[in-house]
Amino acid sequence: MICQKGETTMGSGITAKCEKCGFKLSLYSGIGMLYPQHYEEMILKLVSGGFGRGVERFYAEHDHVGVNFEEKIYHCEECNRYVTKPCLDMYVLDKPPRRNYAGWSSALPNGYYKCIMPDELEELPIGRKYIHRCYKCKKPMQEVNEREFLEQLDNGKIKCPKCGGKMSEPSLILWD
Numbered sequence: 129m130i131c132q133k134g135e136t137t138m139g140s141g142i143t144a145k146c147e148k149c150g151f152k153l154s155l156y157s158g159i160g161m162l163y164p165q166h167y168e169e170m171i172l173k174l175v176s177g178g179f180g181r182g183v184e185r186f187y188a189e190h191d192h193v194g195v196n197f198e199e200k201i202y203h204c205e206e207c208n209r210y211v212t213k214p215c216l217d218m219y220v221l222d223k224p225p226r227r228n229y230a231g232w233s234s235a236l237p238n239g240y241y242k243c244i245m246p247d248e249l250e251e252l253p254i255g256r257k258y259i260h261r262c263y264k265c266k267k268p269m270q271e272v273n274e275r276e277f278l279e280q281l282d283n284g285k286i287k288c289p290k291c292g293g294k295m296s297e298p299s300l301i302l303w304d
């Protein structure tokens with residue numbers, strides 16, 4: 129079963145295997161149960177430049193920024209590579225976010241805001257879209273919807289990133 133957005137805070141994933149060379153793909157999407165805690169760790173990484181200067185600067189230049197750290201699947205159309213990465217799209221809030229996740233230990237210095245869930249953010253206009261680039265060919269990667277990926281897998285349209293063979297044997301995973 130694939131979890132629907134908002135139903136539960138559990139991530140889902142897909143594995144598939146190449147019929148020709150045996151290469152196994154494991155892709156994940158969504159957020160886990162520990163997202164609020166994860167959010168704080170990711171903000172600390174962001175403000176210390178761990179996701180690049182562009183993101184770091186945008187965060188510093190705006191008063192109230194929410195970041196979507198939801199895991200998403202990205203595909204390079206150039207070399208056919210699939211990866212799972214945190215989304216990193218940023219949103220500017222007109223007021224500080226509600227601090228409604230009390231109880232989580234906060235590693236954040238004063239002035240940094242606590243967790244805002246991705247579905248709250250996605251209702252806002254986007255402030256800075258993060259372009260994920262393929263580390264091999266440097267081309268922008270496209271976001272892949274898990275449902276579409278599964279359909280294409282069922283139709284034999286997903287090709288092995290290593291040898292171009294047909295990927296099959298899909299299985300679904302839940303993670304938290």
Ligand SMILES: [Zn+2]
Pocket residue numbers: 146147148149150151288289290291292293
């Ligand atoms: Zn293969």
Ligand SMILES: [Zn+2]
Pocket residue numbers: 204205206207208209262263264265266267
């Ligand atoms: Zn590529």
